[in-house]
Amino acid sequence: MSSSTETDYKFEGWAGLTADACKGEMSFQSFEPKKWDEDDVDVRIQYCGICGSDVSALSGEWGPVDKVAPQICGHEIVGEVVKVGKAVENDLKVGDIVGIGAQSDSCRECESCKNGEENFCTKQTITFNAPYNRGSAASAGSVSRGGFAKYWRGPSRFAISVPSTMDPASAAPLFCGGVTVFSPLSEYGAGTTAKNVGVIGIGGLGHFAVQFASKMGAEVTAISRGENKKEDAIKLGATKYIATGGDVKRGIEGHQRSLDLIICTINPEELPIHDYLPLLRPHGYFILVGVVPKPLAIPAFSLILANIKVGGSNIGSPAIIRKMLDFAAAHDIGTKKSPSKYIQKYNMNDINKALPDFRDGKPRFRFVLVNTDNGGKL
Amino acid sequence: MSSSTETDYKFEGWAGLTADACKGEMSFQSFEPKKWDEDDVDVRIQYCGICGSDVSALSGEWGPVDKVAPQICGHEIVGEVVKVGKAVENDLKVGDIVGIGAQSDSCRECESCKNGEENFCTKQTITFNAPYNRGSAASAGSVSRGGFAKYWRGPSRFAISVPSTMDPASAAPLFCGGVTVFSPLSEYGAGTTAKNVGVIGIGGLGHFAVQFASKMGAEVTAISRGENKKEDAIKLGATKYIATGGDVKRGIEGHQRSLDLIICTINPEELPIHDYLPLLRPHGYFILVGVVPKPLAIPAFSLILANIKVGGSNIGSPAIIRKMLDFAAAHDIGTKKSPSKYIQKYNMNDINKALPDFRDGKPRFRFVLVNTDNGGKL
Numbered sequence: 012m013s014s015s016t017e018t019d020y021k022f023e024g025w026a027g028l029t030a031d032a033c034k035g036e037m038s039f040q041s042f043e044p045k046k047w048d049e050d051d052v053d054v055r056i057q058y059c060g061i062c063g064s065d066v067s068a069l070s071g072e073w074g075p076v077d078k079v080a081p082q083i084c085g086h087e088i089v090g091e092v093v094k095v096g097k098a099v100e101n102d103l104k105v106g107d108i109v110g111i112g113a114q115s116d117s118c119r120e121c122e123s124c125k126n127g128e129e130n131f132c133t134k135q136t137i138t139f140n141a142p143y144n145r146g147s148a149a150s151a152g153s154v155s156r157g158g159f160a161k162y163w164r165g166p167s168r169f170a171i172s173v174p175s176t177m178d179p180a181s182a183a184p185l186f187c188g189g190v191t192v193f194s195p196l197s198e199y200g201a202g203t204t205a206k207n208v209g210v211i212g213i214g215g216l217g218h219f220a221v222q223f224a225s226k227m228g229a230e231v232t233a234i235s236r237g238e239n240k241k242e243d244a245i246k247l248g249a250t251k252y253i254a255t256g257g258d259v260k261r262g263i264e265g266h267q268r269s270l271d272l273i274i275c276t277i278n279p280e281e282l283p284i285h286d287y288l289p290l291l292r293p294h295g296y297f298i299l300v301g302v303v304p305k306p307l308a309i310p311a312f313s314l315i316l317a318n319i320k321v322g323g324s325n326i327g328s329p330a331i332i333r334k335m336l337d338f339a340a341a342h343d344i345g346t347k348k349s350p351s352k353y354i355q356k357y358n359m360n361d362i363n364k365a366l367p368d369f370r371d372g373k374p375r376f377r378f379v380l381v382n383t384d385n386g387g388k389l
Numbered sequence: 390m391s392s393s394t395e396t397d398y399k400f401e402g403w404a405g406l407t408a409d410a411c412k413g414e415m416s417f418q419s420f421e422p423k424k425w426d427e428d429d430v431d432v433r434i435q436y437c438g439i440c441g442s443d444v445s446a447l448s449g450e451w452g453p454v455d456k457v458a459p460q461i462c463g464h465e466i467v468g469e470v471v472k473v474g475k476a477v478e479n480d481l482k483v484g485d486i487v488g489i490g491a492q493s494d495s496c497r498e499c500e501s502c503k504n505g506e507e508n509f510c511t512k513q514t515i516t517f518n519a520p521y522n523r524g525s526a527a528s529a530g531s532v533s534r535g536g537f538a539k540y541w542r543g544p545s546r547f548a549i550s551v552p553s554t555m556d557p558a559s560a561a562p563l564f565c566g567g568v569t570v571f572s573p574l575s576e577y578g579a580g581t582t583a584k585n586v587g588v589i590g591i592g593g594l595g596h597f598a599v600q601f602a603s604k605m606g607a608e609v610t611a612i613s614r615g616e617n618k619k620e621d622a623i624k625l626g627a628t629k630y631i632a633t634g635g636d637v638k639r640g641i642e643g644h645q646r647s648l649d650l651i652i653c654t655i656n657p658e659e660l661p662i663h664d665y666l667p668l669l670r671p672h673g674y675f676i677l678v679g680v681v682p683k684p685l686a687i688p689a690f691s692l693i694l695a696n697i698k699v700g701g702s703n704i705g706s707p708a709i710i711r712k713m714l715d716f717a718a719a720h721d722i723g724t725k726k727s728p729s730k731y732i733q734k735y736n737m738n739d740i741n742k743a744l745p746d747f748r749d750g751k752p753r754f755r756f757v758l759v760n761t762d763n764g765g766k767l
Binding site: 303307 | 500501506509573576646656660663670671672674677678679680681684685686687688689690691692693694695696697698699700701702703
């Protein structure tokens with residue numbers, strides 16, 4: 012009972028086979044998609060953002076690359092629905108433009124799934140290199156395949172419609188990078204209870220955070236190492252800019268107790284978190300969205316003194332993604348009328364140039380790969 | 390224009406002079422009280438609780454004892470007002486029963502003071518061994534003197550009326566120990582948004598936390614090392630009890646993601662905080678109220694995974710103390726009708742027995758010193 016306008020597509024993509032994948036060694040090849048379940052959709056991929064964790068996985072930071080090869084990464088996917096199962100969710104139809112973020116499945120049975128917070132499900136499947144734990148895909152041992160490919164197949168619950176006014180290329184990086192910062196800004200009241208918001212790191216997720224927080228009505232302080240992101244940060248909506256010059260303790264002088272919420276988008280080997288905490292007002296939140304490798308070292312006293320909280324935030328549920336897209340559409344963030352100036356596009360065929368550039372720190376903000384033969388526009 | 394029924398009192402108390410003070414070396418002597426300001430009150434002390442930080446200060450953990458000697462500690466004070474200045478606050482009158490907690494003054498000018506959150510004032514004065522920064526006391530170099538004494542003098546804003554239905558001896562330890570846990574229970578929604586509350590450590594502040602949280606309508610899980618506090622924890626209102634046996638990771642098995650809020654009242658040299666975090670549901674809070682000496686080591690991942698927060702909480706403002714006392718009175722916690730079964734009284738003249746007993750870990754819950762000659766009842 013599936014409906015489809017196109018049936019002769021093949022699942023092919025750019026696979027990482029060794030830890031040299033990001034050095035220009037991605038290999039175009041066919042792959043086994045998820046075993047079909049009737050709540051699935053197939054999507055013709057037009058755009059896929061590159062996110063730090065793709066590069067981490069493909070570089071062997073998450074374990075030997077060849078053990079889970081071929082790795083089809085990419086988890087900021089936007090494309091057109093070409094097939095829907097008879098148990099499709101989200102009212103999806105063939106021809107719809109949808110996006111898929113970092114999560115592709117969840118158990119549907121736990122408290123979190125039932126609450127519509129699938130991103131906390133302990134049996135979830137992330138969008139690349141992970142086993143499916145549900146349905147025929149589980150029994151078949153299907154592994155999730157991401158968006159560095161021509162087609163994507165997965166559970167329709169995690170394929171979210173892109174509003175028609177949105178620019179699909181600009182929307183792609185919102186599905187992981189965007190929602191990862193939108194979620195805590197929303198949870199901790201940016202613009203309402205948190206009038207003053209700080210954003211640490213502006214180049215990657217940070218630029219979304221500055222944009223969203225300012226549109227939510229917050230006064231935004233952008234915090235970066237150097238001065239080179241200042242002009243962009245102000246354009247994005249920040250009203251203050253702190254350049255720490257690498258010495259956080261000194262850099263924040265004069266700004267103590269000025270912020271209600273800090274979103275930390277950087278993840279250096281070791282984060283001098285203690286030096287940032289004096290920026291917070293009493294009751295303030297310091298929220299990490301990137302996995303800092305070394306454990307945070309936090310003196311209890313620095314939390315107790317002014318009821319400070321240090322926390323983390325994990326992507327966003329389908330419901331939060333939907334909320335973010337509606338917010339972006341309503342506030343003209345990445346719409347067709349004003350597409351993002353903060354993405355740099357590469358033809359997906361040039362992935363072996365794009366990934367090395369990404370690894371070398373070349374993206375000032377966000378990279379998006381484009382499948383021109385699937386209708387994506389450079 | 391001060392009014393007073395009693396004028397011939399002397400400021401005398403038990404002073405710590407060396408780091409051996411708590412070994413039975415407290416010395417009864419007269420001391421210089423705060424220089425009088427017209428917003429002050431004098432209080433005839435009837436009861437004073439013993440709290441961990443008194444013993445820390447008197448044992449030299451906060452710096453050499455003799456440098457700030459004579460140390461008149463004690464910061465869970467209850468007594469009768471005997472003199473009020475003409476600029477008295479809180480509508481206090483001679484004869485009123487009031488209490489004073491860990492804080493005795495604040496600047497009145499900062500954002501926190503103006504918001505009624507004096508406990509976050511960076512120029513605050515704690516109740517013992519600290520300089521006053523305001524009024525004639527500041528110019529005179531007055532140092533705060535606590536409750537191990539016959540009389541207390543200080544700013545009336547920090548002397549809070551004890552409701553007439555409360556048992557004054559039971560009320561004393563609420564002024565620091567009680568409010569320190571009441572405040573975060575209240576801030577993080579115990580019984581409302583936080584249906585399931587865990588309390589780590591039951592002997593000291595923990596017993597207040599179990600009592601308050603259960604009366605707020607939460608399901609309370611008491612978490613302790615051994616089984617010896619189980620019966621009391623259940624009587625205090627806990628419905629679950631976890632004895633970790635010193636191995637937290639193993640002890641919490643089967644209880645993962647069962648709690649919305651954890652109040653941690655213990656402060657060992659090093660806290661295995663990472664092992665406790667799996668107890669929390671998504672969005673949960675782990676709140677410390679005791680200064681753990683070694684910095685907390687927290688893997689970022691353990692916070693990010695389920696939007697977990699680790700925070701601290703710092704005593705409570707006069708407004709929160711008032712709210713707590715009203716709550717205690719309304720829920721029959723330490724009232725004249727049901728005085729606390731969890732305090733052990735010593736005549737204050739026996740302080741050189743009480744402090745060594747406290748240091749030796751003898752209090753099952755809370756110690757209260759009694760000035761029988763000032764109307765305190767053993």
